Amino acid sequence: MMAMANLGTRFHTMLKGRLVGRDADGRAYYESRTANRTGGGLKRHERWVIYHPGEDASAVPAEWWPWLHHMQDAPIPESARKGWQLSFKPNMTGTPAAYTPPGSAARGGRRARTTGDYEAWSPDEA
Amino acid sequence: MVKVQVDDVIVDVPPGSSALQACEAAGKEIPRFCYHERLSVAGNCRMCLVEVVRAPKPVASCGFPVGEGMIIKTDTEVVRRARRAVMEFLLINHPLDCPICDQGGECDLQDQAFGYGSGRSRYLEEKRAVVDKDLGPLVKTVMTRCIQCTRCVRFSTEIAGTPELGAVSRGESLEITNYVEKALTSELSGNLIDICPVGALTSKPYAFHARPWEMKKTDAIDVMDAVGTNIRLQARGASVMRIMPRVNDAVNEEWLADKGRFSVDGLTRRRLDTPWVRVHGKLTKVSWQDAFVAIAQRLKVVPGNRIGAIAGDLCDTESLYALRLLMESLGSANLDCRQDGAQYDVSNRAFYTFNSTIAGIEEADALLVVGAVPRHEAPVLNARIRKRFLAAGRDKFPIAYVGAPPTDPTYDYDLIGEGPSALADLLDGRHAFADVLAGAKKPMIILGHGALTRPDAQAILAACWALADKVGALTPDWHGFNVLHTAASRVAGLDLGFLPGAGGRTAAGMMSGGVDVLWLLGADEMDMHRIGPETFVIYQGHHGDAGAARADVILPGAAYTEKSGTYVNTEGRVQRSFQAVFPPGDAREDWRILRALSETLGHALPFDTLDALRARMEAEHPVLARLDTAPRFGGAGLAAPAAEGAIGSEPFHPVIADYYETNAVSRASPTMAECSRVYARPALVQAAE
Numbered sequence: 001m002m003a004m005a006n007l008g009t010r011f012h013t014m015l016k017g018r019l020v021g022r023d024a025d026g027r028a029y030y031e032s033r034t035a036n037r038t039g040g041g042l043k044r045h046e047r048w049v050i051y052h053p054g055e056d057a058s059a060v061p062a063e064w065w066p067w068l069h070h071m072q073d074a075p076i077p078e079s080a081r082k083g084w085q086l087s088f089k090p091n092m093t094g095t096p097a098a099y100t101p102p103g104s105a106a107r108g109g110r111r112a113r114t115t116g117d118y119e120a121w122s123p124d125e126a
Numbered sequence: 127m128v129k130v131q132v133d134d135v136i137v138d139v140p141p142g143s144s145a146l147q148a149c150e151a152a153g154k155e156i157p158r159f160c161y162h163e164r165l166s167v168a169g170n171c172r173m174c175l176v177e178v179v180r181a182p183k184p185v186a187s188c189g190f191p192v193g194e195g196m197i198i199k200t201d202t203e204v205v206r207r208a209r210r211a212v213m214e215f216l217l218i219n220h221p222l223d224c225p226i227c228d229q230g231g232e233c234d235l236q237d238q239a240f241g242y243g244s245g246r247s248r249y250l251e252e253k254r255a256v257v258d259k260d261l262g263p264l265v266k267t268v269m270t271r272c273i274q275c276t277r278c279v280r281f282s283t284e285i286a287g288t289p290e291l292g293a294v295s296r297g298e299s300l301e302i303t304n305y306v307e308k309a310l311t312s313e314l315s316g317n318l319i320d321i322c323p324v325g326a327l328t329s330k331p332y333a334f335h336a337r338p339w340e341m342k343k344t345d346a347i348d349v350m351d352a353v354g355t356n357i358r359l360q361a362r363g364a365s366v367m368r369i370m371p372r373v374n375d376a377v378n379e380e381w382l383a384d385k386g387r388f389s390v391d392g393l394t395r396r397r398l399d400t401p402w403v404r405v406h407g408k409l410t411k412v413s414w415q416d417a418f419v420a421i422a423q424r425l426k427v428v429p430g431n432r433i434g435a436i437a438g439d440l441c442d443t444e445s446l447y448a449l450r451l452l453m454e455s456l457g458s459a460n461l462d463c464r465q466d467g468a469q470y471d472v473s474n475r476a477f478y479t480f481n482s483t484i485a486g487i488e489e490a491d492a493l494l495v496v497g498a499v500p501r502h503e504a505p506v507l508n509a510r511i512r513k514r515f516l517a518a519g520r521d522k523f524p525i526a527y528v529g530a531p532p533t534d535p536t537y538d539y540d541l542i543g544e545g546p547s548a549l550a551d552l553l554d555g556r557h558a559f560a561d562v563l564a565g566a567k568k569p570m571i572i573l574g575h576g577a578l579t580r581p582d583a584q585a586i587l588a589a590c591w592a593l594a595d596k597v598g599a600l601t602p603d604w605h606g607f608n609v610l611h612t613a614a615s616r617v618a619g620l621d622l623g624f625l626p627g628a629g630g631r632t633a634a635g636m637m638s639g640g641v642d643v644l645w646l647l648g649a650d651e652m653d654m655h656r657i658g659p660e661t662f663v664i665y666q667g668h669h670g671d672a673g674a675a676r677a678d679v680i681l682p683g684a685a686y687t688e689k690s691g692t693y694v695n696t697e698g699r700v701q702r703s704f705q706a707v708f709p710p711g712d713a714r715e716d717w718r719i720l721r722a723l724s725e726t727l728g729h730a731l732p733f734d735t736l737d738a739l740r741a742r743m744e745a746e747h748p749v750l751a752r753l754d755t756a757p758r759f760g761g762a763g764l765a766a767p768a769a770e771g772a773i774g775s776e777p778f779h780p781v782i783a784d785y786y787e788t789n790a791v792s793r794a795s796p797t798m799a800e801c802s803r804v805y806a807r808p809a810l811v812q813a814a815e
Contacts, residue, residue, distance in 0.1 A: 116363040117365075120711065121397055121399075123670075
């Protein structure tokens with residue numbers, strides 16, 4: 001499953017890494033076996049993720065993001081999701097699913113009335 | 127004068143001044159909420175506390191009279207602590223909703239809390255909430271924000287003369303209210319928005335549209351009536367978002383009538399943004415060049431004396447002048463700026479201007495209004511009459527009307543008669559008011575368009591002049607004869623001689639088939655059906671209204687916010703207005719259109735820039751070069767206007783049927799339409815409900 005990481009990362013993961021878990025999409029999250037890093041004034045474990053092909057850092061779901069950034073000791077369990085929560089979506093910029101504001105040309109260019117608009121007279125209304 | 131020491135500065139102030147005025151004279155800024163220069167002193171906000179030496183505790187400076195040798199301290203620890211305490215009390219019940227408040231950025235409470243507000247609240251109890259009042263289509267209320275300064279109550283009682291607002295209950299329960307659910311009836315109600323120091327009274331049509339710091343401010347002149355109110359256009363991007371008054375003590379003090387303030391949304395509706403030409407009976411969009419060619423081809427086969435021009439009420443002086451030159455070069459004497467058919471005597475400027483001047487109303491001690499309804503024709507001027515009425519005291523400023531009985535002119539008046547026969551009574555001294563006028567030192571006569579639009583206008587004008595002469599209104603230092611105009615462009619048109627020349631036809635003559643080509647410069651307030659079907663009508667203007675619907679060629683011009691222009695108000699005061707935004711689409715400033723067309727017609731007008739046009743206009747009419755002044759002059763020794771014909775017997779009729787819809791801009795405005803529905807036609811609304 002470590003196919004997408006480069007050689008150095010694979011080597012590092014094999015030698016130092018301990019698999020902590022996988023998220024809903026199957027990305028693997030590792031922690032170093034020894035507390036080999038300093039952060040927040042403490043010696044602590046190094047944490048990293050192996051992405052799927054072509055992903056960027058925004059692909060890490062909300063459950064794993066705090067753990068990965070040393071904000072929490074453990075990932076948030078899937079069971080903690082509330083019914084009203086939207087499913088996690090990575091950054092879509094550059095893809096066809098990217099957000100476009102209302103009135104953008106990509107959405108047909110139809111926008112609400114704004115400052116500077118005026119209603120022109122035409123003989124039909126008179 | 128009384129000598130007062132304010133901090134380290136010694137100032138002389140008139141006796142009877144308040145400590146606050148002394149501090150202002152010394153250049154010290156005193157925070158205040160309830161005090162307003164043009165309203166009575168209430169002294170209930172307590173924000174203006176200062177320390178007076180030998181006074182036991184801080185005093186409210188707005189209501190504390192100065193005494194000789196008084197020492198005022200405006201910036202001591204005692205004063206600062208007192209003001210902080212007052213501010214803390216005010217903020218107890220004031221909501222922290224500045225981010226969603228329309229007053230944000232121009233709020234007195236916000237500004238002064240910056241200086242005297244505490245960073246945190248010590249108040250843990252429940253805040254009070256107040257039910258919002260419905261004050262009609264113009265003023266929005268969020269009464270929880272109200273700090274009970276009572277400026278609005280004093281404004282509506284004293285300035286507007288419609289005492290519809292008041293306070294009920296006491297202490298923490300005190301509420302500003304209009305007692306019954308009823309729209310404010312004043313034509314000056316928009317000024318409540320300006321005087322409210324917080325966001326309790328804000329503009330309803332403008333709610334949540336813009337923030338004050340986003341706007342580009344441009345000085346301009348209001349054209350909705352002939353008062354020439356000084357206004358400031360506030361534009362964001364390509365549209366004027368709101369209009370607010372500027373202070374000019376000689377004209378409008380700091381008030382603006384509702385039509386000038388709220389018709390702003392008419393400026394973005396029904397706009398003419400492209401030239402149109404009627405082809406086979408149907409108007410078609412064309413380019414400027416094609417429109418000019420269409421006009422040139424038509425004019426080629428028409429002799430000069432079969433061409434005519436009528437100017438409307440909103441035109442700037444420059445376009446009137448350019449059109450007059452163009453018509454003269456085409457050999458036409460058919461010019462008229464009086465689309466309502468009014469008649470004047472233009473042999474002397476004093477016969478058609480407001481000679482006492484608006485500020486002069488405050489010196490007058492008797493007033494006769496003939497055929498005018500100042501409350502609708504010039505609300506700001508009417509406020510000045512009311513100001514004089516209040517200042518003079520009971521029975522010291524008698525006012526009489528000749529004409530249709532006005533509905534609540536906001537002061538006491540006598541109705542002498544509804545027709546011109548009352549003038550004869552006054553001239554003969556049969557009516558008692560003749561003695562009142564004669565006994566007054568500075569009597570005033572205001573002649574309105576209810577009289578001047580009649581066929582016997584010249585005779586009525588002469589009769590009024592004779593009456594003014596007889597009662598001593600025309601003395602070397604007082605001119606009591608006044609004409610109250612309703613159209614912003616009228617005095618300019620008369621000054622420029624935009625009138626039928628030798629052998630020329632009047633507006634009525636031009637419409638009933640007197641000309642083959644009729645040029646309408648923003649003229650909409652006429653019965654277009656009276657124009658003959660064969661007449662080729664060219665409409666130059668900014669709104670699609672009656673004139674555009676009838677036109678064969680439409681040339682899109684600029685509204686008053688979109689061009690730099692000169693306007694002459696009813697006093698004859700020449701004022702300049704500046705351009706705030708650009709005309710929409712292909713529309714252009716009116717003088718440019720006329721200059722460009724004149725080139726196509728082969729009669730190029732002799733100027734290429736607005737400055738050159740003005741230089742030429744002012745050389746020809748020096749009176750238009752006298753900017754921003756209305757010189758006072760006496761009326762003695764002037765020849766009387768010529769009396770033509772006999773005075774009829776028909777009663778006077780008001781010229782304004784619906785204050786809120788008198789011109790193309792206000793007719794295009796949804797806000798004015800709503801006002802018209804609520805105020806001008808309440809009977810219809812009630813019937814529908």
